[in-house]
Amino acid sequence: MSQDRRQFIKTAALAAIGSGVAMQGALAGESINSIFSINKHSHSGKMKLTFRPYDLKLKHVFTVATYSRTTTPDVQVEIEYDGVIGYGEASMPPYLGESVESVMAFLKKVNLEQFNDPFQLEDILAYVDGVMPGNTAAKASVDIALHDLVGKLLNAPWYKIWGLDKEKAPSTTYTIGIDTAEVVKEKTLEVADKFNILKVKLGRENDKEIINAIRSVSQLPIAVDANQGWKDKYHALDMIQWLKEQGIVMVEQPMPKAQLDDIAWVTQQSPLPIFADESLQRLSDVAKLKGVFTGINIKLMKCTGMREAWKMVTLGKALGMRIMVGCMTETSCAVSAAAQFSPAVDFADLDGNLLISNDLFKGMEVVKGKITLNDLPGIGIKKL
Numbered sequence: 001m002s003q004d005r006r007q008f009i010k011t012a013a014l015a016a017i018g019s020g021v022a023m024q025g026a027l028a029g030e031s032i033n034s035i036f037s038i039n040k041h042s043h044s045g046k047m048k049l050t051f052r053p054y055d056l057k058l059k060h061v062f063t064v065a066t067y068s069r070t071t072t073p074d075v076q077v078e079i080e081y082d083g084v085i086g087y088g089e090a091s092m093p094p095y096l097g098e099s100v101e102s103v104m105a106f107l108k109k110v111n112l113e114q115f116n117d118p119f120q121l122e123d124i125l126a127y128v129d130g131v132m133p134g135n136t137a138a139k140a141s142v143d144i145a146l147h148d149l150v151g152k153l154l155n156a157p158w159y160k161i162w163g164l165d166k167e168k169a170p171s172t173t174y175t176i177g178i179d180t181a182e183v184v185k186e187k188t189l190e191v192a193d194k195f196n197i198l199k200v201k202l203g204r205e206n207d208k209e210i211i212n213a214i215r216s217v218s219q220l221p222i223a224v225d226a227n228q229g230w231k232d233k234y235h236a237l238d239m240i241q242w243l244k245e246q247g248i249v250m251v252e253q254p255m256p257k258a259q260l261d262d263i264a265w266v267t268q269q270s271p272l273p274i275f276a277d278e279s280l281q282r283l284s285d286v287a288k289l290k291g292v293f294t295g296i297n298i299k300l301m302k303c304t305g306m307r308e309a310w311k312m313v314t315l316g317k318a319l320g321m322r323i324m325v326g327c328m329t330e331t332s333c334a335v336s337a338a339a340q341f342s343p344a345v346d347f348a349d350l351d352g353n354l355l356i357s358n359d360l361f362k363g364m365e366v367v368k369g370k371i372t373l374n375d376l377p378g379i380g381i382k383k384l
Contacts, residue, residue, distance in 0.1 A: 028319050036327065045082035047112040047141070047149075051075050053100045056091065056329050057355045060187070063178040063201070066227065072329040075103045076360065077141040079149050081118050086149025087361070087381060088337075090141035091328040091352070093303055095278075098137045106131065106138035118149050127309050136281070143305025144337045144379060151378030158340035158380075159373055162310060168343035169371040171231045173199035173223050181213035187285075192218040196369035197249070199349055203229015211246050223347065227253040228278055233262040237269050244271045250347060252297060252324075253277040264292040275324050275347070283308050286315050295322030295346065296326060300338050301330075306379075313344050327352035336363030337379040342371050360384055 030365065055071040092098045110130050115124050128142050151158050159166050174195040175186050198218070200210060203226040212306040214222065224243055230236040238256045243251065250273045255263050257278040267274045273294035280289060281302050289296060298312050308326075316323050324347040325338050335353040342348050348371055353359050363381035365372045374380050 025215045034327065037218050043078070045116075047115060047118055048080045049107065049110055049112050049145075050080070051077045051078070051107045053104070054089075054103055054331075054360070055358075056331070057358045058329065058355055059353070059357050060177065062329070062355065069094070071355075073100045075100060075107070075138075075141060076330070076331075076333075077107070079112065079118075079142070079145040081149055081153075083329060084149060084152050085334050086145040086147070086152065086292070086378060088141040088143065088148065089331060089333045090137040091330045091334060092137055093301075096137055096301060096328075098135065102135065103138040103141070106135045107141070108242050110142060112142075118146060118153065121146060121307060129304060137301040140300045140303070140305040140334070143307055144300065144334060146295070147306045147337065148378035148381070155377050157373065157375055157377055158306065158337075159343060159370075162344075164341065164343040166343055166373040168266030169339065169373060170345060171196040172341060172347045172348045172366055173197045173355070174351050175199045175201065175225075175349065176214070176350060177201050178204055178210065181206075181209050184210050184213040185217050188214050188218050192220060194369065195366075196219065197221045197223060199223045199351075201225050201227060202239075203227045208242070210249075211243065215246055219247065221247060221249045221382035223250045223252065224248050224350070225277065226254045228253055228256045231256065233259075233266050236262075236266050240266065240270050240272055240274075248272060249294075250275060250324075253279065260292050267291075267293055270294075273322055275322070276361075277326065283311050283315065286312055287319065290319045292320070292329070295324055296343075296369045297324040297326045297347075298338075299326045299328065300334055301328050304342065307337070310341055315340055317344075322346045324348065325350065329355055329361050331356070331373060332361040332363035332380070333381055336361070336381050339371050339373060340371075340379060353356075360372065370379050 035183050048217045054074045054076045056074045059072050075090045079086045090103045096215045174191050179199050198220050202224050237308050275295045275297050277297045278294040280296050296316050298309050323345040325345045326349040327335050330352040343379050361381040363378040
């Protein structure tokens with residue numbers, strides 16, 4: 001079989017798996033298993049799920065509109081199948097309402113041994129979602145590990161399985177938390193030459209002071225996250241109009257998540273795109289937010305992982321919404337998983353691994369501010 005033909009068959013099979021179409025029988029007299037070099041013991045093994053708690057240590061105190069912290073609780077997950085290991089994780093920032101205890105309790109209830117075939121992503125992850133309501137970070141940890149495993153069995157990264165061009169991955173924002181003007185200046189100077197766009201947390205009384213402090217040392221584009229901090233729609237719109245004059249390019253969650261009518265009013269008048277974060281959790285929320293926000297910020301820990309995230313990207317685009325991918329404080333495991341669909345988004349905030357001092361993996365890298373995917377199979381990570 002010619003090299004071109006072999007490559008075509010492999011690409012077609014990848015595309016079919018990416019779109020959830022089952023590939024039956026053999027193509028052109030050669031089995032898919034041999035094309036992919038999938039382990040010859042397919043369907044002979046059982047999936048084994050293991051997990052352990054891990055504390056993410058932040059490089060700086062992290063302050064947003066409602067709290068400050070120096071660590072983030074985390075659970076590291078592995079799924080082993082026929083000697084191949086897929087890695088996943090659950091990160092639990094305070095507002096998610098999950099904890100190490102709740103994640104461990106959830107994962108103890110998950111029985112993957114009832115499935116013989118890790119490729120049955122829809123069935124397996126529908127089962128995981130149904131184990132208990134909520135627990136989205138716990139569900140995401142299984143989803144990420146399963147995607148990593150399946151990508152490794154296919155010997156392909158997920159961005160390829162989804163048919164994406166890694167060169168189209170955007171620049172990532174780098175987050176500067178709420179602080180005094182002097183500290184904000186210092187943090188900006190530390191990173192201004194490494195990134196192409198900054199992200200600034202606002203939502204307190206010193207918003208203008210923070211922006212002015214950054215603008216005194218850098219003219220980089222800025223994305224703003226108000227974290228629901230502005231309660232009044234007129235104040236929110238005044239702030240957004242002022243921010244537009246300061247070179248801000250987008251605003252995330254300007255007002256409390258339940259004030260959808262007020263947010264829709266702001267979005268209609270706003271000179272900047274307005275993105276949903278706290279107002280958006282899962283796939284079922286996307287259609288309700290059309291007309292309320294310009295776009296949606298998809299995070300694996302909120303939406304149960306890569307399977308649902310990819311559906312949200314597809315639906316959001318079909319509804320004419322702009323797409324952003326975000327993250328929590330995470331290791332390179334979950335950040336690299338989210339980065340796999342970054343070539344399909346308008347904005348990316350994938351710096352969670354850069355904010356910690358004890359990463360366990362090497363994966364997606366930020367090169368000259370841009371998300372740079374490697375060609376490692378699965379979610380594209382190596383254990384350090």
